[in-house]
Amino acid sequence: MEVEGQQQLEKDAEAKDVESAGNAEAAEADDQAAKEGKAKRTKRSKATKADETQVIDSFVARIKAGDLKDVLRAITAMTDEVLLDVTVEGIKIAFVEPAHVGMALVSLDKGAFDTYRLPRGETKFAMDMALVEKFLKGVDSGELVDLRLEGKNRFEMVAGPCKRGLQVLSESMFSFPKIPALNMAESVTMAGELLGKAFRLAGDVSERLALSIGPEGFGMGARGETDDAQTLLSPTMLKMCKATGEARSEFQPDYIGMVVKAVGSADVTVSLGSDYPAKFEWALAGGKGKVVYLIAPCVGPAE
Numbered sequence: 032m033e034v035e036g037q038q039q040l041e042k043d044a045e046a047k048d049v050e051s052a053g054n055a056e057a058a059e060a061d062d063q064a065a066k067e068g069k070a071k072r073t074k075r076s077k078a079t080k081a082d083e084t085q086v087i088d089s090f091v092a093r094i095k096a097g098d099l100k101d102v103l104r105a106i107t108a109m110t111d112e113v114l115l116d117v118t119v120e121g122i123k124i125a126f127v128e129p130a131h132v133g134m135a136l137v138s139l140d141k142g143a144f145d146t147y148r149l150p151r152g153e154t155k156f157a158m159d160m161a162l163v164e165k166f167l168k169g170v171d172s173g174e175l176v177d178l179r180l181e182g183k184n185r186f187e188m189v190a191g192p193c194k195r196g197l198q199v200l201s202e203s204m205f206s207f208p209k210i211p212a213l214n215m216a217e218s219v220t221m222a223g224e225l226l227g228k229a230f231r232l233a234g235d236v237s238e239r240l241a242l243s244i245g246p247e248g249f250g251m252g253a254r255g256e257t258d259d260a261q262t263l264l265s266p267t268m269l270k271m272c273k274a275t276g277e278a279r280s281e282f283q284p285d286y287i288g289m290v291v292k293a294v295g296s297a298d299v300t301v302s303l304g305s306d307y308p309a310k311f312e313w314a315l316a317g318g319k320g321k322v323v324y325l326i327a328p329c330v331g332p333a334e
Contacts, residue, residue: 089154090117090180093146096190097172098316101295103164105137105315105322108293111161114205117180118153121320125208133286135293136210136323143316145175155207157200158186166195210323213310217244217278218302220271223294223313225264226301230291233260234284239329242287243279244303248272253284270298278303280328290324306330 106113109128116123121140128134141147170176170190177189186197229251233240236253243250248269252261266272280303290299290311302310311324 089149089151089182090156090178091146091148091150092144092178093175094144094178095172095316096167096170096174096176098143098320099176100164100167100172101297101315102137102139102320103160103167104295105135105293106160107164108289109133109135109324112157112159112200112205114155114157114202114207116153116155116207117149119149121147125210127208128289132283132327133289134208134210134325137315137320138322139316139320143319146177154180154183155202156180156183156186157202157205158197159200162195162197163188166190166193169193210325213302213304213308213325215278215302215304215307215310217274217276217304218271218300219244219249219264219269219273220298220300221249221264221269223291223296223299225268226294226299227291229262229264230284230287232262234288236260238283239281240284240287241279241281242301242303242309243277244272244301245274245277246272249301251287271300278305278307280304280306280309282309282326282328286326290326293322293324 106124106126110126113124113126116125119141121138121143123139124137126135166188167176167190170193174190177187179187179189180199181187183202184199186199188195188197230240233251233253236258237255240251240253246266248263248265249272250261250263253259294311294313297313297315299311299313302312306328308325308327311322311326313322314320315322
């Protein structure tokens with residue numbers, strides 16, 4: 032009996048050892064599974080962050096501050112908030128001022144930029160360009176400005192040690208107007224300073240400002256109740272004069288003032304037709320960009 036009892040005790044001990052070994056193996060397996068699960072979660076987290084980084088870089092560009100300032104001046108002379116159409120070929124911005132008297136198209140080729148990338152392909156987004164212009168006031172024209180669109184919600188600008196982030200406006204608030212192609216026979220090209228000088232002379236004389244083009248050159252004048260002013264730029268004072276006939280229209284001075292502000296010192300081509308909109312065209316970024324302004328004429332007799 033004692034021998035049988037001893038054998039039973041040994042069998043029970045062996046069974047407990049086997050059970051303990053099994054539990055240890057199971058615990059080790061659980062630890063390994065937990066480690067593998069953590070590694071997979073970490074890998075998925077890193078992959079998600081990489082995907083988020085891809086989403087952030089919708090548009091990345093670098094451009095000289097002076098060229099960007101010229102673009103902004105052409106826009107903010109007429110309006111502030113615009114929709115940008117960004118493609119692999121460059122950027123186009125079309126807009127109409129609130130009273131629908133003036134409209135414009137500003138385009139900038141890809142070649143105007145030192146860096147130009149669209150990681151997610153073509154995109155559109157809306158901006159308050161007055162805020163961009165404000166940032167650039169403290170930036171020298173020769174400096175380079177880095178531009179970045181983060182996803183669809185944030186626009187970032189960096190120039191030297193200065194950085195500014197802006198909220199992107201809702202694209203649904205904007206449309207992209209079609210700018211009509213007007214081909215008028217009479218046109219001249221002049222320095223922007225000459226256009227500005229003529230406007231400063233006659234711009235505040237009357238509620239209407241007359242522009243004319245003919246074989247004698249380009250004229251701008253106004254006649255008020257007591258005062259009058261007139262400037263005539265002969266063909267020799269112009270860079271180009273293409274006029275086989277006479278064209279004359281009257282405009283609200285405020286809108287010609289917008290053109291003068293937008294043009295600055297650039298050479299500008301003015302095209303006219305009798306009682307047709309006036310078309311003003313000038314180059315940006317050394318010929319790698321262009322602005323077209325259309326100003327509607329006054330209709331009917333002066334009051």
